[in-house]
Amino acid sequence: MARISIIGxxxxxxxxxxxxxxxxxxxxxxxxxEKRVKPQRL
Structure with missing residues (x-):
């Protein structure tokens, strides 16, 4: 398992x-x- 950060x-x-x-x-x-990020939390 890796920890991956995605910008955008x-x-x-x-x-x-x-x-x-x-x-x-x-x-x-x-x-x-921030409004775009909250619905995308996986």
């Missing part, structure tokens, strides 16, 4: 993050707009 929470980052999460990694999103 747009469409591509969201898909990549979900894929990494399925591979049992810990994924954290960072974005300047």
């Amino acid at each position: 929470s747009g469409t591509v980052a969201s898909i990549v993050g979900k894929g990494l999460r399925k591979l049992r990694n810990e994924v954290v999103f960072f974005d300047i707009d």
Whole structure:
């Protein structure tokens, strides 16, 4: 398991993050707009 940080929470980052999460990694999103990050917590 790896701890992965993703900067940005747009469409591509969201898909990549979900894929990494399925591979049992810990994924954290960072974005300047906090409203976009909260719904994406995996």
